[in-house]
Amino acid sequence: MPPLRIGLIGSGGISRAHMPAFLEHRDEVELVAVCDIREEAAAAYAADAGVDPGSVYTNTADLLARDDIEAVDIATIHNAHAGNAIEAAKAGKHVLLEKPMACSVQEARDIVNACDDAGVTFMVAQMLRYLPHYQNVKKIIESGELGDIWGCRADSWFGAALPRTMTRPNWWGFDGELNGGGSVMMVSTHQVDLLRYFVGNVVRITAKTWGDHPLMKNGAEDRAVATFEFDSGAMGTLLSSYSARTPWMYQSLILGTKGTIYTTPDLEGNVVDQHHAPARIATEARESEPGHNGIHAFNEIGPDMEGLVSDNPFTIEIVHFARCIREGKEPISSGRDNLNTMEAVHGVYAAAEAGHTIEVADL
Helix, strand or coil: CCCEEEEEECCCHHHHHHHHHHHHCCCCEEEEEEECCCHHHHHHHHHHHCCCHHHEECCHHHHHCCCCCCEEEECCCHHHHHHHHHHHHHCCCEEEEECCCCCCHHHHHHHHHHHHHHCCCEEEECHHHHCHHHHHHHHHHHHCCCCCEEEEEEEEECCCCCCCCCCCCCCHHHEHHHHCCCHHHHHHHHHHHHHHHHHCCEEEEEEEEECCCCCCECCCCCEEEEEEEECCCCEEEEEEECCCCCCCEEEEEEEECCEEEEECCCCCCCHHHHCCCCEEEEEHHHCCCCCCCHHHHCEECCCCCCCCCCCCHHHHHHHHHHHHHHHCCCCCCEHHHHHHHHHHHHHHHHHHHHCCCEEHHHC
16 A cells, blocks of 8 residues: 655644655655745755655645645644644545644634544544553553552643753743643643543533733633543643742652552653653552552553554554554544543633633533
């Protein structure tokens, strides 16, 4: 079967993480065109990815007009996601969209509906789901080894707004209109989605946000705390910050009646390395001695590489996208599934503004 022919829309920073898939798995995916409003950026990406210089565009309509392009990989800034994805769906292209899906719940629903109407596959690039060790965590939870999940927590501490840290004070990630929010939207969407992947859908939210930091614009928050209630009855907490004086850290914790899984990120690693932190587990089934024996009860969870082509989650997700299209399967992080992630993220903002617990069903 020939590789899926893809056009890239948006050649900024995150798109570089997608390039290894195009370079190393040409039998699965073939990048045939690159589009960016900055022609020099699109041309540079095309050159590095081995794309014909004649297939560089600055207008998405020109790329989407090509009959030989079957799918698009959208890696533009957040407030362009909805327009780009809906335009691609109407052109009959399958859609891989970088997270977060959209800057509002309604926009997210509009994208899903447009893709359904067009009959195209729609997948959101929630890369944490595709980490091999998190694939293993998912299987362990589904096996029942942790028992009933009753609590979870995710921390997203990214010191982008600390003095002498952010060299771009006008970064679009600090602008609520361009980003769709602040730290929760930019850095915690991954963590919210991961909790959902492990625990279930979010149905109720209480939250508080702070946006008084001088770098924040148009309602963006630099700090947030949220409590989630899941459809299973489990409870969870999210801590998110651009400005806390902490080590840059992304970590998760899952608590069950028979065991616990948590991540221990290497604080010497960069923010991308943090996502690769191995998970650790202690359960009744794995105890070598009866009773609680502290940290020594925990052992590292290895990766589950079954069906995976790499240990790089960006590569895994892109190949998964292509295979789902070829095999007519729903992606692990389908757009319809990801609606609840967007409802949870935007629900943090709604609950903070309301000053009381909100129902996700009311969004």
